[in-house]
Amino acid sequence: MNLVTSVLDGDRLALARLLTQVENNLPEGLVALNQLFSHTGKAHLVGVTGAPGTGKSSLVNKLALYYRSLANPRKIGIVAVDPSSPFSGGAILGDRVRMRDLAGDSGVFIRSMASRGSLGGLAITTSGLVQVLDAAGYEIIFIETVGAGQAEVDIARQAHTTLVIEAPGFGDDIQVIKAGILEIADIIVINKADQPGVENTARALKGLLQLAAVTQPDDPSGHHMPEMGAIQKQPEKNSDWQVCIQRTIAIEGDGVKELADAIDRHRLYLRQSGLWQQRERQRLQADLESLLHAKLMERWRSTISEKHYQQAVDSLIKRQTSPLQAVESLLEGSNS
């Protein structure tokens, strides 16, 4: 049987193999993605981001256990993206913890991605893995990323619902917020609520949320409005979702049910307001544009010799041409 059919039939081994092919950008993986695409679009994609060590993996683990414990258990996929430490570090460690708690449950599939992504970058590779899990019938897919760089923001943007995880002590210099990641938060989680400093963190975050509401010029309701894709900058219309702050103690499981409820509320809100469709459109358009960029670049580079290309760089170094002039002359050269 072919790999795609096996994946659609729920074969976990086939799923693992296909994910590896997609992660490594192998031709058969890309062909499989084309075949699977019509089966995607059903899952609720939940981005989970925040500074290292705030408890993202522990929390996702507990959320997965919670969703599995329901009378109508949901199938849970987890993609942990950790480009900073390819072979050790957070994602893999977090995985070990999860493997122990979730091992043997066929309703959960965990994948950590250690590569830096290939064609079209990390966000596109992540998107491919998520598509495979979506097609395979996983109903809620958590996408966990460490840090607050542009890559994490791009990945978080692929989600319908984005959780930003803070923790006391981390919140004092609020790294994540500096990078503007709060702009993409639908739900803010203060994890490690058992630790001292929770109240300070909560106060700081509330203050920042109020500030964000006041300084949103285009939002007549005064509510927080997440800024969407770098490519498509249009603010969401009619967004009156109130960003909520949830407290959790991931190691005890405290607040996990309430967090899961908030995630479900957000999904319902997106569905009822029509924003789900809007986010889907933005997400797919962003994927399309990343792939177009990558493909056009690849195609164009094959039309020009390495020597010619390096000459253009040389003339930049010598300040004989400006970057824009160099681009124009390179593009002219490749057309002739």
Ligand SMILES: Nc1nc2c(ncn2[C@@H]2O[C@H](COP(=O)(O)OP(=O)(O)OP(=O)(O)O)[C@@H](O)[C@H]2O)c(=O)[nH]1
């Ligand atoms: N006290 C306390 N410790 C916690 C809590 N949640 C997680 N931890 C601990 O914090 C550490 C980091 O937890 P992880 O879940 O690996 O955090 P992470 O954000 O996934 O870490 P990275 O993936 O490395 O960025 C672990 O030692 C956890 O046991 C909590 O609610 N309270």
Ligand SMILES: [Mg+2]
């Ligand atoms: Mg982790």
